[in-house]
Amino acid sequence: MPKPPRVYSSPAIVLRQRRLGDTDKIVTLYTANFGKVEAAAKGVRRITSRLAGSVEPLSHASFMLAHGRNLDIITQVQPIETFQPLREDLTRLSHALYAAELIDRATEERSENFALYRLLLDALRRLSQEEQLDLVLRFFEMSVLGELGYKPELQQCVICHDPSKSDSRFLSAQLGGIICDDCRPPDVTLRAISPNALHVLRLLQSSSYRDVAELRVDRELADELERHLREALHYALERDVRSATFLDTVRRRLRPLQSSGSRPAP
Numbered sequence: 139m140p141k142p143p144r145v146y147s148s149p150a151i152v153l154r155q156r157r158l159g160d161t162d163k164i165v166t167l168y169t170a171n172f173g174k175v176e177a178a179a180k181g182v183r184r185i186t187s188r189l190a191g192s193v194e195p196l197s198h199a200s201f202m203l204a205h206g207r208n209l210d211i212i213t214q215v216q217p218i219e220t221f222q223p224l225r226e227d228l229t230r231l232s233h234a235l236y237a238a239e240l241i242d243r244a245t246e247e248r249s250e251n252f253a254l255y256r257l258l259l260d261a262l263r264r265l266s267q268e269e270q271l272d273l274v275l276r277f278f279e280m281s282v283l284g285e286l287g288y289k290p291e292l293q294q295c296v297i298c299h300d301p302s303k304s305d306s307r308f309l310s311a312q313l314g315g316i317i318c319d320d321c322r323p324p325d326v327t328l329r330a331i332s333p334n335a336l337h338v339l340r341l342l343q344s345s346s347y348r349d350v351a352e353l354r355v356d357r358e359l360a361d362e363l364e365r366h367l368r369e370a371l372h373y374a375l376e377r378d379v380r381s382a383t384f385l386d387t388v389r390r391r392l393r394p395l396q397s398s399g400s401r402p403a404p
Contacts, residue, residue, distance in 0.1 A: 144204060144205055145202065145203070145204045145205075145213070146171075146172070146202075146203055147200060147201060147202045147203070148169040148170050148171040148172055148200070148201060148203075149169065149170045149171075149198070149199070149200050149201075149218065149255075150167035150168060150169040150170065150175070150198075150199065150200075150201050150255075151167065151168050151196070151197070151198050151238070151255070151258055151259060151262070152165060152166070152167060152193055152194060152195050152196060152197045152198075152199075152238075153166040153167065153168055153174070153195065153238045153239070153241060153242045154166045154195050154238070154239070154242060155179070155193060155194070155195060157183070158178060160183070161180070161181050161182070161183045161184055162178055162179060162180050162181065162182060162183065163178070163179045163182045163183060163193065164176055164177070164178055164179075164209065165177055165178075165179050165193045165212065166242060167201060168238075168241055168242075168245070168254070168255055168258060169201070169255065170252055170255045170256075171250065171252075172248060172250055173245060173246075173247065173248055173249040173250045173251055174241075174242070174245045174246065174247050174248070174249065175203070175210060175247065175248065176209060176210070176247065177201075177203050177209060177210040177211060177212045178206065178209045178210070178211050178212065179193045179212045180211060180212075189212065189215055191217075191220075192215040192217050193212065193215065195235065195238060196221050196224055196225075196234050196235070196238060196262060197217065197219075197220060197221075198217075198218045198219040198220075198221065198259065198262070199215045199216060199217045199218050199219075200215070200216040200218060201214070201215055202214035202215075219262075219263075221234070221262050221263075221265075221266050222266075223266040223267070224262065224265060224266055228388055228392075229271060229388055229389070229392060230265050230266065230271065232381070232384050232385040232387075232388040232389075233265050233271045233272075233274070233275055233385060234261075234262055234265045234266075235381045235384065235385075236275065236379060236381040236382055236384075236385050237258060237261045237262065237265070237275065237278055238258065238262075238381075239379050239380065239381040240278075240279070240282060240371070240379050240381075241254055241257075241258050241282070243375055243377060243379055244282060244286055244374075244375055251285070253285050254282065254285055257278060257281050257282060257285065258278075260278075260347070261274060261275070261277075261278040264347070268351070270351070270353075270355070272355075272360050272363075272364065273350065273351070273353065273355060273360075275364075276338075276342055276363050276364070276367055277342050277347050277350050279367045279368075279370075279371060280339070280342040280343055280367065282371075283367075283370055283371065283374060284343070286374060288314065288370065288373075288374040289343065290309075290314055290315050290316075290339070290343070290370055291314055291315025291316065292315060292316055292336065292339055292340050292343060293340070294315075294316070295315075295316060295317055295318040295321055296310070296313050296314055296315035296316065296317065297313070297317060297318075297321035297323070298318060298320065298321050300318065303318035303319075303320070304316075305333070305336075306318045306319070306331075306336075307319065307330060307331060308322065308328040308329065308330060308331060309328065309329050309330075309331040309336075309366055310326055310327070310328050310329070311329075311366075311369040311370045311372065311373045312326055312327065312373055313326060314370075314373075316331070316336070329365070329366065329369065331362075331366065332359070332362060334359055335359060335362045335363055335366065338353065338355065338359065338363055339363065339366065339367075341353070368382065
């Protein structure tokens with residue numbers, strides 16, 4: 139890929155940030171035009187900084203950057219979306235941080251992929267508005283797997299390729315799809331998959347989000363879908379998404395409160 143000019147610009151979503159010295163931060167962006175970029179936000183930790191609010195994780199803005207000796211430098215930011223509902227609701231925030239980290243861990247620097255940028259942007263917008271947050275993430279995860287070239291085979295057994303055995307009861311993340319009873323390998327870990335979960339995974343893979351949003355998924359099925367897709371992502375990325383632990387912690391804390399009708403203390 140040709141190197142961008144000395145000064146360049148692109149819409150981008152802030153994936154994360156970390157401290158650099160006493161007053162600066164390193165900001166990881168996922169840009170529409172250049173893929174993932176790490177850049178320095180100079181002076182952003184000063185109270186008077188105009189950049190501070192625009193380089194917070196999950197911000198969507200138009201960034202102007204200049205090539206530096208070691209790191210590119212953020213020179214100007216024009217905010218586009220702050221996704222304020224994500225910052226006001228811990229459940230929405232935990233889901234959104236997971237989505238951002240998934241893109242961060244799934245991509246290399248300077249590898250342009252507008253489709254992934256669009257998937258993340260759509261996911262953050264939906265997580266700001268929709269009520270079925272887990273379903274938003276499942277659609278996002280399945281779409282990311284497809285974009286990365288790890289689309290699970292859900293229509294036929296991945297070993298015998300017999301489409302008449304599409305009602306298989308086992309799924310292998312390692313082999314990348316469903317396994318029929320006749321082909322169960324003795325040395326591969328298989329997960330049992332329910333007919334309902336297989337049906338929903340196929341919809342996630344082949345339907346638009348508008349169609350998927352019509353589904354009503356109970357807690358047991360939602361948990362099963364999450365297990366299957368997290369395992370598929372683990373094999374694709376060869377590592378876990380650490381924000382999943384935060385998401386799970388928030389969920390465990392809030393479920394008893396939601397069941398009793400109580401609200402968490404601010």
